[in-house]
Amino acid sequence: MELFMKNQKSISNIRRHILLLVSCGILATGQALAADNIFGMKPGEQQQHMHMDMAPGSHEHHHEMAAATNFKRTEDTYTVPAVTLVRQDGSKAPFPAEMDDGKPVILDFTYTTCTVICPVLSHTFAKVQEKLGNEASKVHMMTISIDPEFDTPARLVEFSKKFHAGPQWIHYTGTSGDIVAIQNAFDVYRGDKMNHPPVILLRATPGKPWVRLEGFATPDEVIREYRKLIDKS
């Protein structure tokens, strides 16, 4: 919801302030309705939040940043729908079977032309792969594209080369409908692809809960979570 402001020329200062307050009120309620919307900073909000705006009304996404980490950790169970995605080599990947080969899974959602959030996630995956070294082959690293129409298998291959993705790190695309369905399953669908949250998900084995890291975990933090998972199982 964008702010609606009348032509101000004939409005006095007082009425302008009233209009401002009313508009903020409209905004606040509008925020609860519009999922895709960050609009405005409330007077007095600190500049340090300028680059990480909180969405008023979506309190479930409110980041209580733990000291020294840039992410929030939760555990969740998700029901993965029966969809068939397409691997970067063009072959079909039936879900949930694709995730249920027994290996630990590290999963994220990106798209190749994303500029702000996804590059951080992709670089993190690349570093995680590097740090795992030989152990990487024991993990199924998965990146699902949320822009399947542009991210064809050929584009995904090119993209994965940029990050030196090994064979255990597969990029996926699919039909628009299936991609929306799987995003919904993992609670990362926000309508417009540009509203996607930064999320890394980890699961030790099928049946176990998923660890959800929302924000920007460093590669070391991701590895730490991974180790905790496999130590437990």
Next chain:
Amino acid sequence: MRTLPAIFILLVLLASGAWAAPVNLNGENIYRYGILPSGEPLRAMNAAGIVIEGKDASCDPCHSRSGLGTREAQFTTLPITGKYLFNPSAWYPEDKYYKYGPELIAPDHVPYTDETLARSISDGIGSNGRELGVIMPRYELNKADMAALIDYLKNLSADNAPGVTKDMLHFATIITPDADPTEREVMLDILNRYFAGKNLVDSSKRRLSSNEIGYLVTHKWQLHVWQLSGAPETWEQQLHQKLAAEPVFAVISGLGHRTWAPVHRFCEQASIPCLLPNVDLPVADTTSFYPIYFSGGTLLEAQLISNRLAQEQALLKIKRVVHVFREGDIGEEAAKAVHLATSSDSVPETVMMALKADGAGQDLSDALKNTVAGDALVLWLRPRDIAALPAAVPGSPVVFMSGLMGGEEYSPLPPAWRKVTHLTYPFDLPERRKPRMNFPHGRYKGGKVPATALRIQADTYIACYTLSTTLANMMGRYVRDYLVERIELMLNKMATAGSFATGYYPLLSLAYGQRFASKGGYIVRFADPSGNKLVAETNWIVP
């Protein structure tokens, strides 16, 4: 008397433009490409503590080419042009919605200085002494390079955009001389009525529907029709001359028939957004920024056909692919694209059957006489030639046809051909898009639009609507680059909003670096020997 030669030299210099400010290429290369003047890549540390470099570290992808920023989820990348960095947040009369932009500056913004700006870039400390958000990388820049970048920011998007006055926004539409006259009339009808609608309404009294809340664009719109003439080689020059004589903010819609390449080049060279023209052969150029297209047109059809040939060549026992097209028409380039894509596959032979540009009918029948079983014909032909196909299908070929070129579901494809022809159809199917064909386009000349121009009508309306919605989102910041960037965001929102907003296409979507909004199509055939009913032979394919 010595001043006379000096004055003369001064005048010559002024005339030659040598007095113009030199372009800050060093700053631009850092900002857009992450390349330092030394040629080394720019380096920085990202939010996950990883060192990134080069294009990955460049400013443009996050802060946008215009420097006015963007937004992804809850992360706003703020405007970083000099205007927004070095000025206090104030109630600017000429930028009165300064505080309420989608990417806004804090009301208590402390203006940067060169020193504090350098500190924010390298150490992530804002002008108020507090840390910047983690999503902003921390950069490694020496003093000289930092100065070049800061100088670039000071001048970024600083000039007033051409074609914008206090109360008027000027737009142009471009029409090639070979454009179809009916399509031209239909397009201009939509454009003129849309522009008139923009100017009719007293904006201060405008009633808004509940989901149309927006910043009120109080500017009126003026349309300049740039009708090109003569050979394509002269079009670029004509366009530059027209732009000099009638400065416009952007180019909206437009109509081509054969080549559009000179127009594409003009848009890029003049740095002017060229939005969603009605062209069936756009230019596929991954480096261009300003031209935006509905789809890849016949190039997309070429990909659909290449894929189908690759998949079914063995199944259909295809030994030879014969492309049939008129020289100089858009089918030629599409045919070449298929040939290039399939030349390394198992398709044994490709024949380019180029008919003379001014040929008529009989040459087509003659050309098809030698068709044999094992041939795959690909008809890149306009309705006039489609209607002139022989009544009986010679040989037993597999037949593909460009739906775009051949008249879509209104193609005069003869009955016998309908049984065997697979049409590429880069739109939503008629019955699926029908609910969206309720856009408020009014009545064309009080009557029906000819079937051949229905798509032009819909696409032109969608282009205008896209422009209008996007302008409402720009908060009075009339910067050409920003218009392109906002359209990247806006098309996604329009697609998820439903209603008529995607018109003929199931989805219109762009992102950073993407310039073709619709990316797929169907393969269809005619259901009956006559009429417009289509049967989809495939799902929506994105090749």
